[in-house]
Amino acid sequence: MKVVCVLYPDPVTGHPTMYPRDSLPTISSYPGGQTTPTPEAIDFRPGELLGDVTGELGLRKYLEAQGHTFVVTSDKDWPDSELDRELADADIVISQPFWPAYITRERMTKAPKLKLALTAGIGSDHVDLTAAAERGITVAEVTFSNSISVAEHTVMMILSLVRNYIPSHEWAEKGGWNIADCVSRSYDVEGMQLGVIAAGRIGRAVLERMKPFSVGLHYYDFRRLPAAMEKDLGLIWHETAADLARACDIVSLHCPLTPATENMFDAKMIASMKRGSYIVNTARAKLIDRDALVKALEDGHLAGYAGDVWFPQPAPDDHPWRTMPWNGMTPHISGTSLSAQARYAAGTREILECFLSGRAIRDEYLIVQGGGLAGTGAKSYATS
Amino acid sequence: MKVVCVLYPDPVTGHPTMYPRDSLPTISSYPGGQTTPTPEAIDFRPGELLGDVTGELGLRKYLEAQGHTFVVTSDKDWPDSELDRELADADIVISQPFWPAYITRERMTKAPKLKLALTAGIGSDHVDLTAAAERGITVAEVTFSNSISVAEHTVMMILSLVRNYIPSHEWAEKGGWNIADCVSRSYDVEGMQLGVIAAGRIGRAVLERMKPFSVGLHYYDFRRLPAAMEKDLGLIWHETAADLARACDIVSLHCPLTPATENMFDAKMIASMKRGSYIVNTARAKLIDRDALVKALEDGHLAGYAGDVWFPQPAPDDHPWRTMPWNGMTPHISGTSLSAQARYAAGTREILECFLSGRAIRDEYLIVQGGGLAGTGAKSYATS
Numbered sequence: 001m002k003v004v005c006v007l008y009p010d011p012v013t014g015h016p017t018m019y020p021r022d023s024l025p026t027i028s029s030y031p032g033g034q035t036t037p038t039p040e041a042i043d044f045r046p047g048e049l050l051g052d053v054t055g056e057l058g059l060r061k062y063l064e065a066q067g068h069t070f071v072v073t074s075d076k077d078w079p080d081s082e083l084d085r086e087l088a089d090a091d092i093v094i095s096q097p098f099w100p101a102y103i104t105r106e107r108m109t110k111a112p113k114l115k116l117a118l119t120a121g122i123g124s125d126h127v128d129l130t131a132a133a134e135r136g137i138t139v140a141e142v143t144f145s146n147s148i149s150v151a152e153h154t155v156m157m158i159l160s161l162v163r164n165y166i167p168s169h170e171w172a173e174k175g176g177w178n179i180a181d182c183v184s185r186s187y188d189v190e191g192m193q194l195g196v197i198a199a200g201r202i203g204r205a206v207l208e209r210m211k212p213f214s215v216g217l218h219y220y221d222f223r224r225l226p227a228a229m230e231k232d233l234g235l236i237w238h239e240t241a242a243d244l245a246r247a248c249d250i251v252s253l254h255c256p257l258t259p260a261t262e263n264m265f266d267a268k269m270i271a272s273m274k275r276g277s278y279i280v281n282t283a284r285a286k287l288i289d290r291d292a293l294v295k296a297l298e299d300g301h302l303a304g305y306a307g308d309v310w311f312p313q314p315a316p317d318d319h320p321w322r323t324m325p326w327n328g329m330t331p332h333i334s335g336t337s338l339s340a341q342a343r344y345a346a347g348t349r350e351i352l353e354c355f356l357s358g359r360a361i362r363d364e365y366l367i368v369q370g371g372g373l374a375g376t377g378a379k380s381y382a383t384s
Numbered sequence: 385m386k387v388v389c390v391l392y393p394d395p396v397t398g399h400p401t402m403y404p405r406d407s408l409p410t411i412s413s414y415p416g417g418q419t420t421p422t423p424e425a426i427d428f429r430p431g432e433l434l435g436d437v438t439g440e441l442g443l444r445k446y447l448e449a450q451g452h453t454f455v456v457t458s459d460k461d462w463p464d465s466e467l468d469r470e471l472a473d474a475d476i477v478i479s480q481p482f483w484p485a486y487i488t489r490e491r492m493t494k495a496p497k498l499k500l501a502l503t504a505g506i507g508s509d510h511v512d513l514t515a516a517a518e519r520g521i522t523v524a525e526v527t528f529s530n531s532i533s534v535a536e537h538t539v540m541m542i543l544s545l546v547r548n549y550i551p552s553h554e555w556a557e558k559g560g561w562n563i564a565d566c567v568s569r570s571y572d573v574e575g576m577q578l579g580v581i582a583a584g585r586i587g588r589a590v591l592e593r594m595k596p597f598s599v600g601l602h603y604y605d606f607r608r609l610p611a612a613m614e615k616d617l618g619l620i621w622h623e624t625a626a627d628l629a630r631a632c633d634i635v636s637l638h639c640p641l642t643p644a645t646e647n648m649f650d651a652k653m654i655a656s657m658k659r660g661s662y663i664v665n666t667a668r669a670k671l672i673d674r675d676a677l678v679k680a681l682e683d684g685h686l687a688g689y690a691g692d693v694w695f696p697q698p699a700p701d702d703h704p705w706r707t708m709p710w711n712g713m714t715p716h717i718s719g720t721s722l723s724a725q726a727r728y729a730a731g732t733r734e735i736l737e738c739f740l741s742g743r744a745i746r747d748e749y750l751i752v753q754g755g756g757l758a759g760t761g762a763k764s765y766a767t768s
Contacts, residue, residue: 008561008563008564009564010564011562011564011565011568012562012565013565015564016568018684019568019569019660020569020571020660020684020687020688020710021571021633021659021660021687022658022659022660024571024575025574025575025576026575027574027575049564049567049568051563051564051567052563052564098563099561099563148572148574148598149572149574152543152547152572152573152574152597153543153547155539155543156540156543156544156547156549159536159537159539159540159543160540160544160549163536163537163540163721165540165544165714166550166553168714168715168717169550169712169713169714171714171715172706172713172714172715173706173707173713174706175701175706176698176701177392177483177697177698177699177715178395178396178715179392179435179436179482179483179715179716179717179720180392180393180394180395180399180433180435180436181395181396181397182714182715182717183433183435183717183720183721183722183725184395184400184403184433184722185403185404186717186720186721186722187404187405187408187721187722187723188532188533188536188721188723188724189536190409190411190532190533190536190723191408191409191410191411191723192409208596209596209597211596212592212593212595212596213536213593214532249405274406275405275406276403276404276405276406300402300404303404303405304404313561314560314561315561317559317560322556322557322558322559323557326404328553329553329556329557330549330552330553330555330556330566331552331555331556331561331562331563331566332563333552333563333566333567333570334547336563336567336570337547337567337570337571337572338567338568338570338571339571339572339574339575340572341567
């Protein structure tokens with residue numbers, strides 16, 4: 001078989017040979033009991049950079065030993081990209097949300113042998129799921145592999161926005177002692193109302209981590225959480241996202257991008273929020289109206305926005321979210337910490353081992369199989 | 385009476401007339417039950433900037449209505465500073481840790497009428513407590529007013545260091561899509577070992593907030609915490625700070641600066657830590673050897689340092705901590721968010737109301753009274 005793998009480019013200083021730390025903590029299961037990936041073997045050292053072109057997700061030795069062809073590229077966006085050329089006779093395509101290979105219906109048409117679109121990470125909206133189902137292509141992702149990573153990133157962004165961290169750090173770096181400049185925008189989160197849109201794996205992990213901060217905890221989800229969990233965390237459920245947005249000081253987005261959620265935070269929704277609200281978005285950029293957001297930050301209706309997701313990706317150099325006021329943006333990295341990479345590289349290996357030997361892929365990894373949404377992994381992609 | 389108040393300068397753009405948010409959450413008590421300050425009245429709107437010269441801690445109307453003289457200045461560091469001139473006949477001096485008026489024995493000698501040194505915030509190490517006791521000067525601070533603020537800042541810094549937030553934000557800001565550059569230093573905190581040096585109000589609040597992150601929690605304190613709290617949080621107690629430092633991946637400092645703690649993290653202690661450890665310091669700068677820290681970051685023994693405290697303050701423009709690698713520094717702001725200011729300004733007012741009317745100051749606010757360490761507030765300043 002031929003496996004085409006699209007990964008982000010190496011660091012500008014080259015693929016590292018030395019890392020800040022010597023090892024990763026061992027994590028063997030996720031909240032709720034699902035085990036971390038269980039491939040038969042791995043050919044990488046956890047803690048290495050695996051998501052870049054040189055890292056190759058640690059897959060080359062394994063695939064080539066089995067006689068498969070393995071092509072790795074970061075070239076995906078041009079009309080005649082390496083991805084387009086290699087897809088023509090590819091059986092499997094692997095891609096990451098951070099550097100998404102958009103597997104459109106058009107691209108599928110030009111890839112008649114394609115059987116498996118594998119997301120090394122979570123979030124397969126860069127694949128046209130309807131077209132994949134029609135063509136019998138299996139879509140799978142490494143469910144849970146980086147959910148906790150993203151939840152940590154979210155809490156970091158909430159605290160940093162509300163406390164005005166990044167502008168304050170900039171004052172420390174450039175000299176002077178401008179405390180008043182730093183703190184005239186700095187608040188404690190204590191006592192604020194925090195809401196998550198969607199309380200799946202990531203949203204729940206954010207709620208749990210914010211619980212000791214003495215904030216009011218809110219959520220919107222079309223599936224109500226178990227009553228015991230609501231009680232334990234002291235959650236307030238809202239029937240609509242709009243209700244939640246009006247009630248909260250900080251709103252964090254954790255829903256998948258679907259036709260139903262696209263543009264959820266448009267100018268009207270943003271205007272309905274309290275003045276001085278914060279939005280954190282580690283989900284998908286197209287949940288928000290790009291220009292309405294910029295305007296709300298410029299006119300002071302929103303006090304800050306931190307996000308880890310953009311459209312398109314890579315974001316162009318002149319994307320307005322790079323320079324809008326009071327932003328705490330990162331490139332799409334929340335789910336690709338070295339810790340997360342070790343898990344999703346192992347999960348990618350596990351899925352390939354199953355697929356190539358004709359064994360069943362874990363149900364929780366499946367998004368599309370046998371011509372339709374499949375597996376518990378697909379639940380998030382079903383519209384309410 | 386004459387009250388001299390040393391505050392930090394206004395923002396470079398001037399004292400604000402408009403704030404990002406319209407109000408603060410109402411908080412009426414701290415963990416454990418101590419009430420927030422209970423002055424008879426306040427003359428400011430919570431959420432305003434109170435800690436700068438124009439903010440005047442909201443005290444002018446009250447003090448002048450009672451016939452007292454009220455002088456506010458930020459000029460404190462020169463040989464003939466306004467502070468030095470005004471201290472000559474001052475009865476009360478008010479200062480903040482963020483812009484400390486160092487009340488030395490020499491300055492006390494030149495201020496024969498001085499009766500009260502009041503810290504608007506927490507941490508009175510800028511006052512020579514021994515000299516104050518000898519001269520019968522009362523030293524008081526607004527205990528607990530900003531402890532939770534500092535704990536939030538600490539969690540923010542822990543997550544930001546480990547996940548490599550600030551360098552990643554810089555990539556987003558300046559253009560490009562250098563994911564691999566960002567994440568080759570980015571880890572999850574999950575599974576790491578986190579230790580606090582001193583488990584007082586702030587240290588405990590940090591431990592509680594980090595508990596849901598699935599980290600191992602450690603502490604060193606010469607007073608052992610109640611067994612129930614140790615069990616509830618799953619804490620590991622260490623008999624010495626050195627033991628803790630060797631056992632942890634992340635060490636956060638929360639002890640006061642005393643002769644016993646000064647320079648605790650010297651070159652030898654830092655060298656004893658695991659390669660790739662992180663240090664967060666929202667306590668006092670002199671707990672750490674300035675140059676040993678810089679060297680450990682430069683040679684890669686430490687993976688990062690974030691701190692909010694410097695020596696001296698203001699830090700000179702060429703202070704090496706401004707530019708050392710992998711730093712997440714802020715000017716001293718963690719305890720002076722707008723939320724904290726509202727509490728410590730009210731607490732300062734409460735202490736003045738008591739002192740000026742001859743009523744007892746709350747026991748928990750007292751550090752020195754009647755010629756010696758006094759009150760529950762003084763506990764932290766007693767050496768083990």
